[in-house]
Amino acid sequence: MTNVDDQIQARIAEQQRRREERRQRRAELAEARAHGLTARMRTKMRRWDDEDDGQGAA
Incomplete structure (x- = not known):
């Protein structure tokens, strides 16, 4: 191959690596969200539920 x-x-290869990093980051953020x-x-x-309990007792 030539230079x-x-x-x-x-x-x-760098673009593919960056694309995979972005995909992973999006997946992690979606899970956290x-x-x-x-x-x-x-x-x-x-x-x-707490509000309902309070109203029922009043």
């Missing part, structure tokens, strides 16, 4: 071909192959939303909804529902 130009080597440079092109190196550039392609889903966990955060679930935890937030649990907290919200617990607060609703």
Whole structure:
């Protein structure tokens, strides 16, 4: 291969590496977001239950 071909192959490999890193980062953020939303909804529902309990006792 020529030097130009080597440079092109190196550039392609770097782009693939970056693409994979971005894909991995997006997957990690999506997982963290889903966990955060679930935890937030649990907290919200617990607060609703506490409010309902308080109104029922009054």
